[in-house]
Every structure is written in C-alpha cells, then in structure tokens.
Amino acid sequence: MDYFLTEEQKMIRELAEQIATEKIRPVRAQLDLQDEFPWDVLRVLAQSDLYGLYIPEAYGGMGGGILENCLAIEQLARACIGVATSFAASGLGAYPILLFANEDQKQNYLPDIASGKRLAAFALTEPGAGSDVSGVKTTAVRDGDHYILNGTKQWITNGGEAEIYSVLAITDRAKGPRGASFFIVEKGDPGFAFGKKEKKLGIRASATRELVFQDCRIPRDRLVAREGMGFIIAMKTFDKSRPGIGALGVGLAQGAMDIAVEYARKREQFGKPIINFQAIQHKLANMAIKTEAARALVYSISRYMDSEPSDVSKVAAMCKVFPTDVAMEVAIEAVQVLGGYGYMQDYPVEKMMRDAKILQIYEGTNEIQRNIIGQELNKEYGRMKETFF
Amino acid sequence: MNIAVCIKQVPDAKNVRIDPDTHTLVRQGVESIVNPFDLFAVEAALKIKDEFGAHITVLTMGPPQADEALREVLSRGVDDALLLSDRAFAGSDTWATSTTLSTAIRKLGKVDLILCGKQAIDGDTAQVGPEMATLLDIPYATFVKRIEIADENHLKVTRQTDEGMEIWKLPMPALITVIKEVGEPRLPSLRHKMRAKKAQIPVWGVNDLGLDPGAVGLAGSYTQVVRVFSPSRRGDRVLIHGTIEEQVDQLYRYLKEAKVPGI
Numbered sequence: 001m002d003y004f005l006t007e008e009q010k011m012i013r014e015l016a017e018q019i020a021t022e023k024i025r026p027v028r029a030q031l032d033l034q035d036e037f038p039w040d041v042l043r044v045l046a047q048s049d050l051y052g053l054y055i056p057e058a059y060g061g062m063g064g065g066i067l068e069n070c071l072a073i074e075q076l077a078r079a080c081i082g083v084a085t086s087f088a089a090s091g092l093g094a095y096p097i098l099l100f101a102n103e104d105q106k107q108n109y110l111p112d113i114a115s116g117k118r119l120a121a122f123a124l125t126e127p128g129a130g131s132d133v134s135g136v137k138t139t140a141v142r143d144g145d146h147y148i149l150n151g152t153k154q155w156i157t158n159g160g161e162a163e164i165y166s167v168l169a170i171t172d173r174a175k176g177p178r179g180a181s182f183f184i185v186e187k188g189d190p191g192f193a194f195g196k197k198e199k200k201l202g203i204r205a206s207a208t209r210e211l212v213f214q215d216c217r218i219p220r221d222r223l224v225a226r227e228g229m230g231f232i233i234a235m236k237t238f239d240k241s242r243p244g245i246g247a248l249g250v251g252l253a254q255g256a257m258d259i260a261v262e263y264a265r266k267r268e269q270f271g272k273p274i275i276n277f278q279a280i281q282h283k284l285a286n287m288a289i290k291t292e293a294a295r296a297l298v299y300s301i302s303r304y305m306d307s308e309p310s311d312v313s314k315v316a317a318m319c320k321v322f323p324t325d326v327a328m329e330v331a332i333e334a335v336q337v338l339g340g341y342g343y344m345q346d347y348p349v350e351k352m353m354r355d356a357k358i359l360q361i362y363e364g365t366n367e368i369q370r371n372i373i374g375q376e377l378n379k380e381y382g383r384m385k386e387t388f389f
Numbered sequence: 390m391n392i393a394v395c396i397k398q399v400p401d402a403k404n405v406r407i408d409p410d411t412h413t414l415v416r417q418g419v420e421s422i423v424n425p426f427d428l429f430a431v432e433a434a435l436k437i438k439d440e441f442g443a444h445i446t447v448l449t450m451g452p453p454q455a456d457e458a459l460r461e462v463l464s465r466g467v468d469d470a471l472l473l474s475d476r477a478f479a480g481s482d483t484w485a486t487s488t489t490l491s492t493a494i495r496k497l498g499k500v501d502l503i504l505c506g507k508q509a510i511d512g513d514t515a516q517v518g519p520e521m522a523t524l525l526d527i528p529y530a531t532f533v534k535r536i537e538i539a540d541e542n543h544l545k546v547t548r549q550t551d552e553g554m555e556i557w558k559l560p561m562p563a564l565i566t567v568i569k570e571v572g573e574p575r576l577p578s579l580r581h582k583m584r585a586k587k588a589q590i591p592v593w594g595v596n597d598l599g600l601d602p603g604a605v606g607l608a609g610s611y612t613q614v615v616r617v618f619s620p621s622r623r624g625d626r627v628l629i630h631g632t633i634e635e636q637v638d639q640l641y642r643y644l645k646e647a648k649v650p651g652i
Contacts, residue, residue, distance in 0.1 A: 011582050019576060049579035
C-alpha cells in the first residue's frame with residue numbers, strides 16, 4: 001500500500017522502523033518484565049531527531065506536523081507501545097506550550113523537548129477527575145510574583161522521569177470550567193514530589209506516577225496563556241495528540257499481525273501450515289483489513305489536521321477511537337492464532353494484548369471519544385438548513 | 390583534526406549464497422551493506438569528533454552503487470564523502486586497493502588520522518589498512534579497541550592481541566584499524582539522513598588521482614584469484630562426557646581405535 005508520503009516522511013518511517021527493530025524489539029520483553037523505564041532507547045530517539053518532528057524549526061524541531069509524528073510513533077509502537085507511549089507522552093506535555101505559551105516560555109522549553117534533552121509530561125487526571133475534567137481539585141493561588149499549587153495528580157505518564165510538566169490547576173473555582181489554568185512545573189520545584197510508581201496490566205516500560213503538590217511555589221511566569229484558559233488548552237492539546245494515540249493503535253495492530261502471519265505460515269497442524277486453514281485465513285484477513293483501515297484513517301485525518309482547519313474535535317476523536325479498538329481486537333486475535341504459544345510469555349503477543357487495553361482508556365476513554373463525536377454530529381446537523389428525508 | 394575513514398561495501402552476510410558450480414559468491418540480488426567493522430571505524434571517528442571536534446571524510450573504492458554505502462555513513466554524522474570509482478579499478482587486490490585509497494588520501498591534503506575496520510567480512514584479509522600506512526609512510530596500529538588523544542601530536546591507543554592488551558603511543562598522522570570494542574555504532578539521525586540524501590558525492594577516477602592505469606585494478610594487482618573452492622569437510626568430531634576418569638578412559642579408547650601411533 002502506498003500512501004504517497006514525501007521523501008522526508010518515508011525517511012522518518014524508515015528511521016523509526018530501524019530504531020524499533022534494532023533497539024526496541026530486543027529489549028521489550030525485559031522492559032515489560034522488570035517495569036523498566038526505557039532510558040537507553042529514549043536516548044537513541046533523542047539522538048535521532050525524532051522528538052522534534054512536530055516542533056517548528058525556530059524552536060529546534062524538524063518543522064513537521066501531526067502526520068510526521070504519527071509515522072514515527074506507529075513504527076515505534078510496532079515493537080512496543082510501552083516505549084512508544086513514553087516517547088509520545090513527551091509530545092502531549094509539549095503541546096500546551098507549543099500551542100499557547102508566550103515566546104519566552106517557548107524558547108525556554110521547546111528546544112530541550114525537541115532535542116529529547118528534557119522529557120515532558122501532561123498532568124490533568126486526578127483521583128476524582130478523569131473523564132469529567134470539572135472534578136479537578138488541584139489549586140493554584142496567586143501570591144505576588146508566584147503561584148502556589150496544592151493537590152495531587154494521578155496516573156501521570158512519564159511522571160518522575162520527565163523534567164517539564166504541563167499541569168492543570170483551578171485558579172478560580174467560582175468560574176467553573178473557566179476557572180482552570182495551565183502551569184509549567186519543573187522537576188525540582190519546591191513542594192513538588194512524586195508518589196509511587198503504579199503497577200500496571202501493560203505498557204510496563206512506561207512510568208506512571210502520582211504528582212504531589214504541597215505548597216509548590218512556582219514563578220508567576222509559568223502560567224500558560226491567561227488564567228481561565230486551562231480547559232480550552234486541554235481540549236486543543238487533545239485534538240492535536242489524539243491521532244498519535246491512533247498511530248500507537250495502528251503500530252500495535254501491525255506488530256501483532258506481523259507475528260500472527262509469520263507464525264501461521266510456519267506452524268504445522270494436521271500435516272500443513274495452519275495458514276492453509278480457512279478459519280485462520282479469515283482471522284488474518286480481518287486483522288489486515290482493520291489494520292489498513294485504521295492506518296488510512298490516521299494518515300488522512302493527520303494530513304487534514306496539518307492543514308490547520310478550524311474545528312477538528314470530531315475527526316480527532318475518530319482518529320483515536322477506531323485504531324485503538326482495532327488494536328485491541330487484532331491483539332486478541334493474534335493470541336488466538338498462536339493458540340497456547342500465544343498465551344505464553346515466550347511470544348510477544350500476550351504482552352501486546354495486555355498493552356492494547358490502555359489505548360482504549362487513556363487520553364480520553366473511547367466512550368468519551370464517542371460522546372465527542374455524537375455531540376459534534378448533533379451540532380453539525382443542527383446547523384444544516386436542508387432535510388434528508 | 391582531519392580524519393579519513395575508509396569503508397567497503399560488502400554483500401550482506403546474512404543472505405550470502407555460494408554458487409554450487411563455480412563455488413563463488415552469488416552477488417546478484419544480494420543486498421549490500423557497509424562492512425560491519427568499518428561502521429566501528431566510523432563510530433570511533435564520530436566519538437573523537439564529539440569530544441574534540443573533527444572533520445571526517447569517508448571514502449570508498451567501488452562501483453557506482455557504492456555511493457549508497459557512503460550515504461549510509463553520512464546519515465550517521467560523517468561530514469564528507471568521496472567515491473573512488475573507475476573501470477580501471479576493477480579486479481583490484483589489496484595492494485591495488487591500497488594504492489588507490491592512499492593516493493586519494495594524499496590528494497585530500499592534511500589528514501591527521503586514518504581509520505579503517507580491522508578487516509572486511511568478504512575478503513577477510515585485514516591487509517588494506519597496514520598497506521595504506523606503508524604506502525603513505527606513516528605509523529599504524531591494528532586491532533585497536535580504544536583511541537585517546539595523548540597530546541597535540543600523539544595518539545594513545547589500546548590494542549587487543551591474543552596475548553593481552555598493548556598500549557601504544559603513536560605520532561600523527563597515523564592509521565588505525567579498529568575492532569568492535571571501540572563502541573557500538575550509533576544509528577542515523579533524521580537531519581543527517583536528509584543531508585545524506587541530498588549530498589553531492591564527488592567521484593574520482595584514475596585520471597583524477599594521476600595514477601597509471603597499469604598500477605591499479607587487475608593490472609596493478611600482485612595476486613589473482615585462480616580458483617575458489619569450499620574447504621573439504623573436517624573429520625568427525627565427538628564430544629566426550631562424564632567424570633575426568635570416564636573421559637580419559639573414553640579418549641584412550643577412541644585413540645586406540647583410531648590406531649594413533651604410540652597408543
């Protein structure tokens with residue numbers, strides 16, 4: 001299949017694939033088994049220029065967009081979405097700065113994020129606030145030239161490993177959704193600490209921790225944009241980052257399929273390779289159809305979003321929900337194709353199946369994505385004058 | 390500091406087949422790679438560049454498609470590339486190759502350090518490095534695992550030999566062939582890859598080097614491949630298990646059965 005990528009885009013894919021094959025695939029099982037953060041791989045990625053794909057050249061990036069970033073993420077995810085999540089989460093942490101920060105803040109943070117020198121993280125979720133962002137309890141109170149943060153963030157990807165955190169906190173509770181604001185918090189800021197590292201079903205190479213703010217004092221100029229912009233910044237960030245989650249799904253599905261097809265061609269039962277049985281062929285065919293459909297969706301929506309259209313929430317949500325559902329289905333089927341071997345840790349598909357589940361949960365559950373799509377449809381059709389009956 | 394790295398494009402050993410009739414390597418349709426040991430030489434050069442700053446030129450002698458090997462190395466961060474390609478170079482043995490490469494290096498101007506892999510995985514001679522140094526009349530060290538800058542004019546190198554390690558001090562310019570312990574080759578970066586793709590790589594032929602066509606290629610080679618054959622199969626091997634006493638007993642029996650003189 002040819003998606004008519006540019007020379008540069010093909011190069012990105014080729015380089016990410018090389019890193020995935022040579023540096024991630026050999027260590028993924030060990031990273032998973034030992035809950036080990038993949039610093040060695042992330043250093044290779046930093047040297048490769050891939051961290052800055054979507055960041056403008058003026059800030060040390062490669063000046064590409066969402067599609068370029070997705071091409072890299074997909075290939076990394078083909079080997080391990082634990083590693084790919086650690087990589088992609090830095091982008092999630094960077095987007096509030098890239099989209100809304102002032103020039104000084106951009107100059108201060110983006111070049112280090114683009115070069116992979118400093119890892120970023122995005123902190124919104126709390127024990128009482130996930131899908132429902134209005135439940136955020138963390139507060140930021142202005143005190144002269146400082147803000148003082150108090151509260152706890154939960155399940156923060158790259159927590160403890162990242163140096164730069166984009167943190168959502170309430171600056172004026174009375175204003176509801178318009179009372180939230182984004183702040184840049186650095187590792188080492190006074191009153192900023194990390195809780196325990198979570199034990200997870202999958203993506204064990206990625207670090208998930210609590211962030212604890214206890215009278216955390218940060219300079220006033222760490223506020224991103226203006227007070228009250230927090231909710232908008234979060235939504236615009238998710239619009240940009242969701243195709244990346246779709247790309248994780250495409251990569252995982254492709255990785256699971258690669259193994260399932262290769263295995264089915266080699267494994268013999270009843271005197272012939274099991275790929276000759278229609279029961280297996282149809283499974284593989286369905287896996288291939290869904291994976292390609294998911295890829296086509298991610299690429300075309302990413303391309304569209306890179307043309308900077310005004311309203312992208314609906315397509316961005318589609319770009320997350322479909323490929324991640326596909327990843328889950330394909331991973332389950334890959335285990336089934338491998339049978340007993342698939343269930344064992346000797347083959348990588350059991351890990352892929354465990355890993356895939358998070359894709360349907362994080363960065364907005366797939367239920368929330370469907371809510372967004374449904375609400376957008378309602379608005380879209382409400383604006384239409386014509387009838388289709 | 391100016392560094393020249395000599396590389397060779399070789400068939401990918403993972404997919405090599407031997408023609409059963411001619412006993413020669415089947416090169417058609419076999420993917421080419423940069424000789425793995427040469428990538429260690431590239432890494433050694435890049436490490437020196439990272440630490441002290443250097444200008445690195447990579448060169449190879451080969452057919453026009455050896456251009457790919459040069460681009461592969463450019464994508465890892467080498468500054469310049471040079472291809473030595475001419476019909477007259479075809480059929481070169483190690484002497485003719487060394488003549489061509491050393492002439493090109495002389496033409497490059499001031500070169501402080503020449504790096505090569507310890508040997509190529511196809512020919513496996515390990516001769517070209519030392520021959521070049523001899524032709525250039527500069528000191529050389531082979532099988533080097535560590536390179537340090539001793540002072541402005543000297544290198545301190547650690548050689549790995551069968552007997553152990555040797556530490557040498559070499560005046561520059563010098564030639565060094567490296568082994569894999571020198572450091573794992575880094576992967577390409579996107580910026581270097583893009584630069585490598587667009588790079589205009591100069592091609593020098595026999596006339597550019599001012600060489601006599603009779604001194605290079607097959608004509609300038611002292612050795613010629615008369616025949617290539619697979620070595621005959623070695624005798625049967627047996628692995629002996631058990632306690633030391635049992636093993637000695639068994640060994641004695643085997644030797645006796647084999648009618649080894651003196652048993």
